[in-house]
Amino acid sequence: MNRISVELCACNKCIMMGAMDTREHIESLNDLEGLDAEISVTMDKKICTKEEHDVSPLVIINGERIEKANSETVMEKIMQLTKEVIQ
Amino acid sequence: MRGFYTPVTKIRRQVFTEIAKLAYSDTDLSYIEQLPFKIIPGQVAMYRDSVFIERAIVGERLRLAMGLPLRNMTEPQPVANGIEECAIPEKFYEPPLVNVISFACNACKNGVEVSEKCQGCLAHPCTSVCPVKAVSIVNGKSHIDPDKCIKCGRCVDNCPYNAIVKFERPCAKACGMDAIESDELGRAKINYDKCVSCGMCLANCPFAAIADKSQIFQLITAIKNGEEIIAAIAPAFVGQFGPLATPEKVFAGIQKLGFSEVYEVAIGADIGAVTEAHHFAHKVATEEEPFLATSCCPSWSMMAKKLFPDLAPYVSSALTPMVATARIIKKEHPNAKIVFIGPCAAKKLEAQRRSVRSDVDFVITFEELMGMFIAKDVDFGDIGSTEPIDQATSNGRGYAISKGVTDAIVQQVHELYPDMQINTDHAEGLKECRKMLTLAKAGKRNGYLLEGMGCPGGCVAGAGTILPINKAQVAVGQFKSKAEKKSASENSFMKDAPTE
Numbered sequence: 001m002n003r004i005s006v007e008l009c010a011c012n013k014c015i016m017m018g019a020m021d022t023r024e025h026i027e028s029l030n031d032l033e034g035l036d037a038e039i040s041v042t043m044d045k046k047i048c049t050k051e052e053h054d055v056s057p058l059v060i061i062n063g064e065r066i067e068k069a070n071s072e073t074v075m076e077k078i079m080q081l082t083k084e085v086i087q
Numbered sequence: 088m089r090g091f092y093t094p095v096t097k098i099r100r101q102v103f104t105e106i107a108k109l110a111y112s113d114t115d116l117s118y119i120e121q122l123p124f125k126i127i128p129g130q131v132a133m134y135r136d137s138v139f140i141e142r143a144i145v146g147e148r149l150r151l152a153m154g155l156p157l158r159n160m161t162e163p164q165p166v167a168n169g170i171e172e173c174a175i176p177e178k179f180y181e182p183p184l185v186n187v188i189s190f191a192c193n194a195c196k197n198g199v200e201v202s203e204k205c206q207g208c209l210a211h212p213c214t215s216v217c218p219v220k221a222v223s224i225v226n227g228k229s230h231i232d233p234d235k236c237i238k239c240g241r242c243v244d245n246c247p248y249n250a251i252v253k254f255e256r257p258c259a260k261a262c263g264m265d266a267i268e269s270d271e272l273g274r275a276k277i278n279y280d281k282c283v284s285c286g287m288c289l290a291n292c293p294f295a296a297i298a299d300k301s302q303i304f305q306l307i308t309a310i311k312n313g314e315e316i317i318a319a320i321a322p323a324f325v326g327q328f329g330p331l332a333t334p335e336k337v338f339a340g341i342q343k344l345g346f347s348e349v350y351e352v353a354i355g356a357d358i359g360a361v362t363e364a365h366h367f368a369h370k371v372a373t374e375e376e377p378f379l380a381t382s383c384c385p386s387w388s389m390m391a392k393k394l395f396p397d398l399a400p401y402v403s404s405a406l407t408p409m410v411a412t413a414r415i416i417k418k419e420h421p422n423a424k425i426v427f428i429g430p431c432a433a434k435k436l437e438a439q440r441r442s443v444r445s446d447v448d449f450v451i452t453f454e455e456l457m458g459m460f461i462a463k464d465v466d467f468g469d470i471g472s473t474e475p476i477d478q479a480t481s482n483g484r485g486y487a488i489s490k491g492v493t494d495a496i497v498q499q500v501h502e503l504y505p506d507m508q509i510n511t512d513h514a515e516g517l518k519e520c521r522k523m524l525t526l527a528k529a530g531k532r533n534g535y536l537l538e539g540m541g542c543p544g545g546c547v548a549g550a551g552t553i554l555p556i557n558k559a560q561v562a563v564g565q566f567k568s569k570a571e572k573k574s575a576s577e578n579s580f581m582k583d584a585p586t587e
Contacts, residue, residue, distance in 0.1 A: 011468060012460050015329035015553065016100050018092025024555045043330050046468040071092065 002037040004081050006074070007060040009047035014057040018070065019043065022057060025071035029078060037082045089548065090555045094134050095295040098145060101126045103303065103458030106152040110307035111462050116170045122149055123166065144191040144295065152301040154179040157186055176309035177424075178449055184284045184299050184436050185277060191296035192274035195256040199238055201229045204250035213242035213251060261291035263517020263541070264390060283393070285386035285517060285541040286432035286550030299432040299550075303459060306426060306449045310345035314424055318346045319412045319447075321429035322353040322479070323487035323546040326562025327453045327553045328460070328467065334566055335473035341428075341456075343465045348420075352427070353479030355411030356486040356495065357575035358584040359383060362405040364499030367536055372507055376401055378527055378535045381492050383407050385437040386541030390517050395524050406585060408486060409434060413446040414585040424448040428456050430487075430549025433541060452551020482575035484567045488560050489515045489545035493538040495575055502574060513538035515545065 006026055008019050026041050048058040055067035059074050062081060066074060105122050123142035132138040146166040147157055154173045158164045173179040201213075207227040214222045214229070221235035222242050229251065231242070243253045258275050259267035266281035267288060275296065277288070289297040310316055318341050325334055332340070338349040363379065370376040382388050382403040392399045406414070413425045426449040427434055438447040451459075460466075482498060485491030493511045500509045512535055514523040520539040526532050542548040547559035554562065572578065 010329050010331045012329065012457065012466050016104065016457050016461055018096065020329065020554055020558070021090060021092035021096075024090065024558070045331070046466065 002082065004037055004039045004078055005062055006039060006041045006078065007047065008041070008043040009045075009056070009058040010043045011046040011048055011056070014048065017056040019057040019059075022059065022069060022071045022074055025075055026078065029075060035082065039078060089290060093293075095293065098126065098148065098295055099298070100454060100458065102145065102148045102152050103301065103455050104461045106149065106301070107303050107307060107455075107458040107462035110304045111311070116174060117167050119149055119153070119167050119170060120165060122146075140190070144188055147188045147191070148295075148298050151186060151298045153304050154181075154300050154302060156181055157188060160190060173304065174308060175305055176312040176314060177305060178302055178438075179305050180300065180302070180435075180439060182439075183277070183279050183282075184432060185282060185286065185289060186298060186300070187275045187277055188296050188298065189270065189272075189274050189276075191294055192292075193294045193296070194269075194273035194275075195254075195258075196273070197238060197255050197259070198233065199231055199236055199240065199243060199251060199253045201231055202250050202252055204248050205229045205246075206248050206250070208247065210247070212245040212247070216241040216245045257291045257293055258288040258297060261287040263287065263519075263521065264393075281393070283386045283389040283517070283541070284433045284436040287517075287542070289432070290550040299435065301451065301455055302435070302449045303451055303455045306451060307459065309424055309449075315420060315422055316346050316426060317416050317420060317423045318349045318426050318428055319352050319355075319409065319416060320349060321409070321427070321434075321487065321546060322351065322356060322484045322566075323430045323549065323552065323559065323563065324428065324453060325484075325487075325566040326559055327430075328457060331467040333467075333473070334476055336467045336470045338476060339470050339473050340460060340465045340467060343470075344459055344463055346426070347423070348416075350412055350416055351476065351479040351483070352408045352412045352429070353483030353486065354415060354578060354580045355406065355408035355413075356383065356483035356492075357480050357578040358411045358581065359403075359405045359408055360482055360492070360495035360499050360575040361503075361581065361584075363403050363496050363536075364503055366403060366405065367496065367500055367509065368504045368507060371534060371536070372504070372509075374534075377530070377533045378537055379403055380524075380527075380537045380539065381496070383486060383492055384539060384541050384546070385433040386431075386517060387520050387539035389433075389436075390520060390541070391524055391539070394521060395528060398524060398528060401527075407437065408483070409437065410443055410446050411585055413443075415580055415583055417446060418583060418585075426451060428453065430546050430552045431542065432550055452549070453553055454551045457553060477571055478580070479570065480572040480575050480578050481567045481570040482573065483578065484563065484570055487546045487563045489513065489540050489543075490538065491545065491563075493536060496536055499575055502576060510535045511538070512536075513540070515540045516543040517541050519543075 059066045059069040123145040127141045270276040380402045435450040482495035514520040544556045
């Protein structure tokens with residue numbers, strides 16, 4: 001089983017710009033049939049700094065930063081990683 | 088449109104944040120003219136045909152967020168038109184609360200159409216099931232006569248290829264009051280005689296064409312004015328502001344905004360649960376009245392009174408949790424201004440009632456509050472240790488979730504009248520609520536306690552919430568379990584409970 005680590009920034013700006021809905025969509029990937037990966041989602045601290053508030057929502061997937069993230073971008077990235085690891 | 092962060096959500100939240108920033112700053116109010124360009128930057132339209140239309144729509148939303156009316160778009164008017172009048176430290180409200188921005192409306196239609204996926208099959212059950220013979224086979228494909236079609240959806244349900252599509256105007260579909268009509272150009276128009284301001288149309292319009300008026304600018308102005316401002320926050324607040332925002336930190340964050348104190352509205356819910364338990368015992372159990380309908384959701388109680396006027400006497404006259412809590416606060420702090428912070432638009436209208444106006448000075452939603460947190464740069468990650476909250480009971484905190492009101496009142500009936508039987512029914516969403524009252528009107532709910540919630544899921548599903556509904560229900564459940572006192576009657580505020 002492959003492991004994909006997803007970290008979402010929990011600052012107010014990221015929450016306001018949709019981070020909680022994005023988390024919901026990421027977690028829903030674990031229900032996909034045939035997914036050979038374990039997606040761990042954490043959202044327990046601020047990641048972006050005050051100076052970079054225009055990057056909200058900020059998501060980090062296996063160490064890679066995705067700025068102004070939305071659910072479709074993040075889910076696509078996760079699914080790509082799933083395939084890459086499988087291949 | 089709940090549970091998805093869409094461009095509609097984004098624009099709405101940007102508007103609240105920018106208006107809050109404008110209110111906190113000492114910038115000239117004419118700066119509002121620049122905000123559409125800040126929210127919709129560049130030269131290329133992101134969401135519509137033209138960037139100019141996008142900015143004009145944002146301009147209207149900014150006006151509504153200021154509490155101003157929509158502009159008459161047949162006359163040249165700046166966004167800031169009338170802004171000086173609304174820049175006051177008290178509520179500024181001109182009806183209507185919920186507004187359609189006509190030129191943002193897509194003029195969606197209702198209908199049933201056959202798509203290209205029709206295979207022209209031999210069986211064509213679409214024709215067999217149509218009760219008005221509107222479906223026929225033309226040139227080998229299914230064809231629907233729009234003049235005959237009654238949009239029952241039977242052909243849709245029975246097509247083996249899912250080739251027939253029924254589409255409904257989203258705002259009208261979401262409206263439990265049938266209050267969405269059309270103007271001469273086919274755009275949505277609200278019939279305000281029917282509307283109860285539940286906010287479901289604005290939460291479900293995919294074109295961001297419907298919005299309610301806000302009071303954040305005036306609230307922030309009052310805070311800046313140095314007035315004593317006290318928050319009363321609805322039980323659905325738990326979890327709304329993200330995982331770092333524990334209930335205690337939310338209270339601390341609100342105080343950082345300039346509020347002097349924060350009260351749980353669940354206190355008023357506790358009072359309501361006890362009052363309604365007594366009412367049930369004295370009136371319904373004795374068969375003096377046929378049933379008792381709860382009163383905490385203003386959309387539900389307004390719907391009941393508008394559509395079932397003969398049943399109106401059986402809608403509880405107990406103070407809503409908002410009003411009961413506000414009166415308790417006013418007793419302690421007679422000069423304070425009370426701000427109800429909640430999940431829905433309907434409370435804004437409730438606070439306009441003649442009997443409530445003096446109790447509640449402002450009403451804002453969780454989304455609007457979050458805009459204030461961002462504007463004031465209050466971040467929950469920066470808030471240190473906090474005192475635990477111990478104001479309300481598990482019963483009162485449960486009001487945020489559908490059936491929570493019922494559970495609280497039933498528990499009170501069982502505690503206060505141990506031998507009494509109580510039947511209950513509950514409905515979520517105004518359409519379902521109407522069905523429940525239709526049964527009650529027919530005498531099929533005699534002896535019942537009836538709970539109605541305008542939003543499917545309860546208050547946690549209100550139009551002004553941030554957290555996905557399922558997560559919010561879990562968060563409220565956890566906060567309920569943390570209450571030291573479980574039963575509403577144990578609430579220490581009960582001795583000060585206002586009676587009317």
